[in-house]
Amino acid sequence: MYQIGEVATMAKVSIRLLRHYDEIGLLVPSGRSEAGYRLYGHSDLQHLQQILFYRTLEFPLEEIQRLMSAPGFDRHAALLQQRELIRRKAQELGAVLDLLEQTIADIDPGVQEKNTMSTQQMFEVFPDMKQEYQDEAQERWGNTAAWKQSAARWKKYTKTDMERMKQEMAHVYGQLEKVFAAGTRPDAPAALAAIEAARLMSDKWFYDCPKELHVKGTEWTSSDERFVRNIDKNCPGLATWMHQAAKANLHP
């Protein structure tokens, strides 16, 4: 367990930043000392590292928070994606470099050759960092309306809300795993009950989720390796089974 100052020097960030991340719930230290000192464990450090990776990609903090505490978040997959995005960012920097070279060449030859560079050229490569990468993350999720709603709701959740949500989720997924592990067929009543509970949870915490959308949702998660790996962690095949159950639940 490290104190806040140690973490700050290790990660070369300010103490204030760590406190800020605690305030907004992005990185809540896993313990407190008797005197109220923040105590960070090793998992917190991993968390922080993740956050810093996202930050180099200029993700807004809120986005980072949503991503990292999303139901299907998988560290390994996230790292792979980040690698990809950082590669792309490096390429962009390369483009800027090229533009610089060009610009230099354009005004270099001695006194004052006429500017041969078109106004289009002049600005072609500047990174529009604002969205770019986030959009990518969203595409994977597919539906934008639902996404936005989810994002909007997250804003309002307090820490206690989050706690409650986590508990509910654990319970619902526990049920699903139990039913699935028992070999229940996805159109059996017990399966339908469990999947319905999952749907209602999505509806409550994330976005309006009618049965049709839930079918879609389970389809995505069962076809995206990142989610599958996480959902199937304890129960291989669960993701697909959930999708089938959701379909069966359409016409009970």
Next chain:
Amino acid sequence: MYQIGEVATMAKVSIRLLRHYDEIGLLVPSGRSEAGYRLYGHSDLQHLQQILFYRTLEFPLEEIQRLMSAPGFDRHAALLQQRELIRRKAQELGAVLDLLEQTIADIDPGVQEKNTMSTQQMFEVFPDMKQEYQDEAQERWGNTAAWKQSAARWKKYTKTDMERMKQEMAHVYGQLEKVFAAGTRPDAPAALAAIEAARLMSDKWFYDCPKELHVKGTEWTSSDERFVRNIDKNCPGLATWMHQAAKANLHP
């Protein structure tokens, strides 16, 4: 002459940003239409490009403004420096990439090998963007105290102040050039008067500038090719001559 919207689409920035840059005096369009519409000329576009380069390097706007309207600012030199800095930034990104690879490798092997990565390693490479590059720009200037004071003063200057300053500077440099062009020796009374005027101007607009510091200042500018090129633009040898005059002015 382009309207604000055209510039915005060309440079892929928001209209609001352009207005903001106008407000803070960073990029004041070179004209206005009768109706008060901002009109941007080609030089404004060049200016904007410069600004965007600096912004990719995450220079604070105020810094950019100071640099670009500094007495000895030279576009070509600036471009060269920016190239260097962007190269460095690309390297940093590369380092982050390496760290990502390492981290991935560290948790990849199947189930759960123990984390072999030290906490130091975990954070070694994250760019401390805050200062880094600006410091570089400052080093060139040498004296930090004077620099800071200069920076502090700039904050308070209004546009009209800037106008007045430009006029004064033009006048003082005009005098210097005239005296110099006449072949006056740097220790002649006319030279001393002109250099003293220059010193007082520095003192007034930039930072407390006793004669000793002015000697230093002229020494820097006469040994830094970027300034020399600008000062000597019309009068080759002026920078060095000013340095000598400043020395002579120590003991008039």
Next chain:
DNA sequence: GTTAAGGCCTCACGCAACGGGAGAGTCAAG
């Protein structure tokens, strides 16, 4: 014992760099 030096805590305000309206004038086209 106490006292001084760090490190930590919680407010709380401040700041940069814009985003996003509101309300109103301008300008070409139909």
Next chain:
DNA sequence: CTTGACTCTCCCGTTGCGTGAGGCCTTAAC
């Protein structure tokens, strides 16, 4: 002469922290 696309000037809101102020904890030195 009106409509739609642009533009203008306020002015308030937001994100991601920086920077104290004022006060408690802990340790090491006098």
